[in-house]
Amino acid sequence: MSQLKKAFGQLPRTFWAANTMELFERWAWYGMFMILALYLTGSRDTGALGFSQSQKGMLMGTVVAILYFLPVITGALADRIGYKKILVVAYLILASGYILMGQVTSFTALFFVFLYVAVGAALFKPVISASISKTTNEGNSSIGFGIFYMMVNIGAFIGPVFAGKLREISWNYVFIMSAVIISLNFIVLLLFFKEPQREVSDEPLGTSIKTALRNIVLTLKDWRFFLFLLIVTGFWSMYNQLFYSLPVFIDQWVDTSVLYDWIAAGWPGLAALIPGASEGVVNPEMITNVDAFYIIIFQILVSSFVMRFKHLNAMIGGFLVSSLGIGLVFAFNNVFFLFPAILVFGLGEMASSPKITEYIGKIAPADKVALYMGCSFLPMAGGNFFAGILSGSVYGAIADKTFLLQKALREKGVGVPQLSETFTQNDLYRFAGEKLNLSQAELTSWLWHQCHPGRIWMVFTGIGIFTVIALFLYDRWVLGKRS
Numbered sequence: 001m002s003q004l005k006k007a008f009g010q011l012p013r014t015f016w017a018a019n020t021m022e023l024f025e026r027w028a029w030y031g032m033f034m035i036l037a038l039y040l041t042g043s044r045d046t047g048a049l050g051f052s053q054s055q056k057g058m059l060m061g062t063v064v065a066i067l068y069f070l071p072v073i074t075g076a077l078a079d080r081i082g083y084k085k086i087l088v089v090a091y092l093i094l095a096s097g098y099i100l101m102g103q104v105t106s107f108t109a110l111f112f113v114f115l116y117v118a119v120g121a122a123l124f125k126p127v128i129s130a131s132i133s134k135t136t137n138e139g140n141s142s143i144g145f146g147i148f149y150m151m152v153n154i155g156a157f158i159g160p161v162f163a164g165k166l167r168e169i170s171w172n173y174v175f176i177m178s179a180v181i182i183s184l185n186f187i188v189l190l191l192f193f194k195e196p197q198r199e200v201s202d203e204p205l206g207t208s209i210k211t212a213l214r215n216i217v218l219t220l221k222d223w224r225f226f227l228f229l230l231i232v233t234g235f236w237s238m239y240n241q242l243f244y245s246l247p248v249f250i251d252q253w254v255d256t257s258v259l260y261d262w263i264a265a266g267w268p269g270l271a272a273l274i275p276g277a278s279e280g281v282v283n284p285e286m287i288t289n290v291d292a293f294y295i296i297i298f299q300i301l302v303s304s305f306v307m308r309f310k311h312l313n314a315m316i317g318g319f320l321v322s323s324l325g326i327g328l329v330f331a332f333n334n335v336f337f338l339f340p341a342i343l344v345f346g347l348g349e350m351a352s353s354p355k356i357t358e359y360i361g362k363i364a365p366a367d368k369v370a371l372y373m374g375c376s377f378l379p380m381a382g383g384n385f386f387a388g389i390l391s392g393s394v395y396g397a398i399a400d401k402t403f404l405l406q407k408a409l410r411e412k413g414v415g416v417p418q419l420s421e422t423f424t425q426n427d428l429y430r431f432a433g434e435k436l437n438l439s440q441a442e443l444t445s446w447l448w449h450q451c452h453p454g455r456i457w458m459v460f461t462g463i464g465i466f467t468v469i470a471l472f473l474y475d476r477w478v479l480g481k482r483s
Contacts, residue, residue, distance in 0.1 A: 011144060015135035017192040019151045021087075021185045022128050025094075026155025028178040029121065030292075031163040032098060034285045036060060037247050037391070039171055040110075043425035047171045050424060053248070053396035053403075055107055060244055061388010063114045068381035070122035072216060072374065076208040078127045084195050086123050091186055093120030095179045102175030134196035149354070150296065157292040160285040164275025167283075212374070219371045224478055225363070229379050231474060232356055234467035235319050236383020237390060238326055239349060241460050242288055244391035245399075246329060250284035252401035253333045253444065253453060257281045287338055294346040302350040311359040312475045316468055318352025321345075323464025330399075330457035333448060390459065399453035401444070405432055408450060412436075 040056040042048025051059075078086045097117035104110050136144035159181075166173035203211075220226045250256065259282050264271035276283035306314040325345025329338060357376050364372030396403055402425050409416045414435050417423045433443050448454070 010137070010140050012135050012194075013192055014131060014194045014196060015144065017188050017194075018128050018131040018135065019148055020188050021193070022148060023151040023155040024181050024185050024188070025121075025124055025128075026152050027159040027162075028094065028098065028182040029159070030156040031159030031181070032101070032174060032178045033243060034160040034247065034289060035163050035167060035174060037244055038251055038284060039167075039174075041248055042251070043427075044421065045424045045426055049105060049110070050419065051107060053400045054392040056248075057244065057388040057390070057392020057395070059107070059111050059114060059388075061385050061392070063111065063118050065381045065385035065388070066115065067118035067122050068377045068384060070119065071126045071377060072212050073209050074119075074123045075126035075130075075374075076205065076212050077123070078130070080205050080208060082195060083127045083131060084189065084193065086127055087185070087189050087193070090120045090123035090127070091182055091189070093117070093123065094182045098175045098179040098182065102172035131193075131196055146300070149299070153292050153295045153299070157289060157296060160289045161275065164283045164285050165273075168275065168278050215371050216375055216378075219368065219375055225372065225375075227474060227478065229375060230382075231467060231470045232315075232379040233382040233386065234463055234470065235322070235352065235356075236379050237386040238323065238460050238464045238467070239353075240384055240387035241326060241330075241391060242291060242345070244387050245395050245456070245460075246288050247284040248391075248395070249330060249399060249453075249456075250287055250335075250338070253399075253448060254284075254287075254335050254338070255333075255441065255444070256284070256287070256335050259335045282335070287335070288342070290339060291342050291346045291349070294343055295350060298347065299350050302347060303354060306351045306355065311355050311362060312471065312479075314355045315352045315359065316471050316475070318348045318350070318355070319464060319468045319471065320348065321351065322348030323461050323468060324348075326464060327457040327461035330460060331454045333454065390463075394459060395456060398459070399456040401447065401453070402428065404451040404453060405429070405443075405447055408447060409435065 037056055037060065039048050040051045040059065041053060042050065044050040074086070094117060097113060097120055100113045101110065101117065104113055132144060132148050133141075159178075162177055163174045166177055220229075256276065257280050260271060260274065260276065260280055263274065263282075271277060274282055275286050306318070309317070322345050325341055325343075325348055328341035329345060332341075356379070357373070360372050360376050361369060402419070405428065406416050409432055414432075416428070417431070419425065419428065429440060429443065432438075433440055436443065436446070438446060
């Protein structure tokens with residue numbers, strides 16, 4: 001206890017300021033991002049945009065992939081210009097970008113506005129990570145980064161809760177919330193954040209960026225390391241379906257009213273506070289959000305358990321558990337079953353995700369640790385890009401309710417009007433119900449058993465299992481031969 005108290009006492013004010021800013025930034029980001037797939041693909045008569053699954057996947061996957069690649073450049077900018085100045089620019093971009101996201105409605109306009117937001121997030125990321133690193137030492141870095149990871153997940157949990165209630169009023173309020181929350185960081189930055197010491201280089205900015213890119217290329221010439229990053233990309237492609245596909249899947253196929261009724265029967269006051277209460281349902285983002293809640297509760301316990309295993313063994317086990325979990329999540333449309341299924345998925349994530357970065361730091365040559373760690377973002381970039389493809393055209397062909405319903409109606413010889421401003425997805429569902437003489441609940445049940453959209457689990461779990469096998473072979477053959 002005395003050592004823990006000493007470790008806390010050594011953490012300076014800037015450390016706590018950086019963590020507070022991380023919490024607010026994650027609150028703003030996940031408040032927007034957890035509902036983004038729903039906003040992009042929801043029926044236009046609800047205020048959503050009515051994009052196709054392919055458009056959703058392309059927009060989210062491409063932009064977030066760029067976000068995870070940009071820190072190569074933005075990190076060099078921060079070292080050159082200064083942390084405080086970069087954070088001011090980042091918050092200005094993020095606040096204005098969130099506001100703009102709620103104003104534009106065309107695919108092209110939203111793509112570029114979201115890309116603008118991604119630039120702001122990419123400016124923020126390396127500065128906060130570097131600030132945490134520079135305000136901790138060997139004696140308190142473990143507790144320091146543990147606090148940082150906890151702040152990430154607290155922010156990630158709170159954001160969707162507020163967003164879920166606000167979108168009941170208007171989708172635009174979600175983006176306003178994100179802008180307001182990120183703007184709170186101006187207060188923290190100006191009053192409590194002190195610029196950490198950093199090496200100031202006289203090297204031109206363009207040269208610094210070229211050097212950073214050249215170093216990445218040189219690092220990736222270590223083919224074993226490159227192969228490891230490529231394998232881990234498979235995990236992130238599967239993992240990101242939590243944000244890209246699951247909210248839409250729940251919205252389209254899962255009857256959450258039974259969960260709401262169960263809560264209302266026992267705790268009516270609590271039920272009234274749940275996002276979705278105005279319609280007698282539980283919003284999809286509240287169910288997907290339990291993953292962040294599980295991490296807050298169980299991460300330390302899981303981390304303590306996997307400490308006894310080798311890094312790769314922990315990753316292999318974690319990837320396998322997550323693969324099974326993601327399969328359970330998508331295979332069934334019972335809302336109560338989702339909670340243990342997401343727990344299984346989350347336990348695998350908790351066992352493996354922190355080990356990836358830790359492993360990279362361990363295998364890097366002593367004189368190239370920073371270079372190797374700088375490449376740790378690449379699997380996340382690739383994972384988001386491929387997650388966009390999987391949640392776009394692949395999900396659209398196998399599990400998208402709108403596509404499957406249109407197909408089923410045509411097979412029955414029913415002419416289906418094209419979706420438009422005047423004929424929305426909800427209009428299609430009502431039209432189909434009338435033609436087939438089914439209620440909306442009966443229509444969803446009939447389509448579920450007719451088209452089997454739950455088969456999408458085989459795609460997502462298959463990618464996870466392939467990743468597990470590839471990492472196992474990497475450990476046995478590539479590293480085994482090396483040793």
